[in-house]
Amino acid sequence: MTETTPSAAAGKAGGAATLVASALSNQLGAATASLAFPVIGPVGVVAVRQLVAAAVLLPLVRPRLRDLAWRQWWPVLLLAVSFGTMNLGLYASVQRIGLGLAVTLEFLGPLAVALASSRHKTSALCAVAAAAGVVAITNPEASTDFVGIGFGLVAACSWAAYILLNRVVGQRTLGIQGTAAATGVSATLFLPVAVVIFLSQPVDGFTVLCAVAAGILASVLPYVADLVALRRVPASLFGILMSINPVFAAIIGALALRQELAPVQWVGIGLIVAANAGVLLLRRSR
DSSP states (O other), X not given: OOOOOHHHHHHHHHHHHHHHHHHHHHHHHHHHHHTTHXXXXXXXXXXXXXXXXXXXXXXXXXXXXXXXXXXXXXXXHHHHHHHHHHHHHHHHHHHXXXXXXXXXXXXXXXXXXXXXXXXXXXXXHHHHHHHHHHHXXXXXXXXXXXXXXXXXHHHHHHHHHHHXXXXXXXXXSSTTHHHHHHHHHHHHHHHHHHHHHHHHSOOOHXXXXXXXXXXXXXXXHHHHHHHHHHTTSOHHHHHHHHTHHHHHHHHHHHHHSOOOOOHHHHHHHHHHHHHHHHHHHHHHHO
């Protein structure tokens, strides 16, 4: 039986605090991005976000693109596409149904991956809880914005694909070169979009500042923080702490963006967060 040293415990606590800060930064970035929607829309914000992420990540990692073979390139290209559709789906959903609900729906992606990889019978209860949570937060009725919900589910599917593709890329490329290459590809695809949007209409400095801040808060800082935290905490704890993202999104949406939620929707968010944490705890126990 191994004992946890004070330094190891302190490192684990520091890693956990870093993850919480990462989640907070991510959701503040999404809230900041929404302020630019009236001028350049979700597509414009995503384009700027991808360009900012590439501008920071590529010089740091310097991936050797010429050394990549086709068996390495194809998952990198798919990863770039999934990254773009994930952000587009999320921001389009945020614009229509609000930050808290959109982020919670997107969170169904990693939850689905966790459920699919779990062989514990109790995971079925977690799946039922998650389904009940979806019904609670979407509250299906005639006035429900099903398009916004659909965008959130597109983001969820893209996030699930992103997780699975990241595993393949990580196995076939050295370090984080594959992820950096995918970021560069995604930025290249969105560059013409950004040029068209910024040339076709007047864009004020506040909008640009919000879009750039979203790239830093929601891409650069969380990416660096997650890399630091993963060296100090186990992957299972990482996943559990990431469950706080929908909670932060709902709170920030309510306080900063005046996107108030009904009590039943708060219950739905809690069910989905609890389902994710439950699945990961079951896997950890095994």
